[in-house]
Amino acid sequence: MNALFQYISTVFKGIGTLLTGMKITGKYVFTPWKHVTQQYPENRETLKMFDRFRGEVIMTHSENNEHLCTGCGICEINCPNGSIEIISKMELTEEGKKKRAIDQHIYHLGMCTFCNLCIKACPTGAIVMGQNFEHAVWDRSKLTKVLNQPGSKIAQGVKE
């Protein structure tokens, strides 16, 4: 008798679990406005990427064309596949001391794996991840970018 009860209870338990699954998928199919697919080229104007999306490495510049990069080269050391090259130069400060500064922050987008290690390592927060993802170009050489804008200089009071 006990076995019979067990048999019947397995049948009903099985039906119950099947209905639970169907309820979950039914919720998906009957709420079509919650679907996650986006119609990309159509929604290009309104498309906003997620905050943590890693599109490319960029260097932020203030309105006075000042950046935070000291040219220390820590990002270059931390890059696992050598997509960053730092070319630094020596500058004279007002006191007449020699000080290192960034000349060219070269970024090879074609080699980058967007691992975020350079941004984590940067002591001054000069480089961040940008949201742009449309990187297709006709020529490979266009993928090599200089991140610091021409004529820019380091902001006041940034220390290594």
Add this chain to the structure above:
Amino acid sequence: MGFNIYDFSGMTHNMHLWFSERMSPTATTIVEWTIIGVSYMLFVALFGLFLVYAERKVCAAFQQRLGPTRVGFWGLLQTIADFIKLLMKELIMPKSADRFLYNLAPFIVMIATFLAMAVLPFAKGLQTLDFDIGIFYVTAVSSVGVIGILLAGWSSNNKYSLIGAMRSGAQILSYELSVSLSLVTIIILAGSMQLSVIVESQRDSWFLFKGHIPSLIAFVIFLIAGTAETNRGPFDLAEAESELTAGFHTEYSGIKFAFFFLAEYINMFIVSAMAVTVFLGGWMPLHFGSFESFNVVMDFIPPLVWFFMKVLGVIFLIMWFKWTFPRLRVDQILTLEWKYLLPINLINIILMSLVVLTKFHL
């Protein structure tokens, strides 16, 4: 030729008269056969393509996607484009395959599908063959298809094909039992195996409601076993992609693959149409006993629309199964059939007999 969307028997009769006046009896028969054959082929091609499109859209909705959207409005032309691509594909013959059986197999599967479709009542007077053993005929010819599947697996000279075909054979032979027994439950209630009589006797209330709990159990069992018999849904281990690449049709390409593909979807239609005809009143509108005005409004909708609405509803339910449940193992499939569905079915037949004997039904 009078055209009445509520009753097609007058139209077919007038067509027969029109042909008979102009031709000899032999020519009339040949012309009528041709018309029926062409319309069935057109229906299979178009409805099969529509079902493939519907499956892709429904599957996408279950996975919170959009599905095909680019080819045509809402991607409506997607499956037509796919079909044109399939027609242009090269037909590949595997090395040392059994040439004759390899070419024969898709046609056997297709023929079984067409044979089963011949008795389906689409609307009043829109039924090609009206046997007095209609249900028995459907269960008989729908199991012919498994021969095609077994031949395809055997003749392909491929281990995946053979394993898939053997699994499919074991599965279909087991579940054929449940399908037949759940239909027997309804035959007891209806007192006839003729499909037109079964539909006609559901005028007042569908068999699903008429037979109370026994017919509800029979309906659920029929849906489960029917899904298994079409090698779909959670029972698709005959063509389990992760284990057997594509099962029995691994080696097929081009139009032969398209035959298997279309037959699979039309088989789903046949199972749904049988479920609708036997349990949900076929092309009969929904009637509730005493609501006269409601019944009149329901009568206003043509039977063809009723039939296809119900069929698409059942097809949606079967797709719901497929995109919700994970695939069963071989032992689980056989356990489900022999330890659960079969005993429940046999008890259900006794219950239904008691219901009919005591005239407890509506």
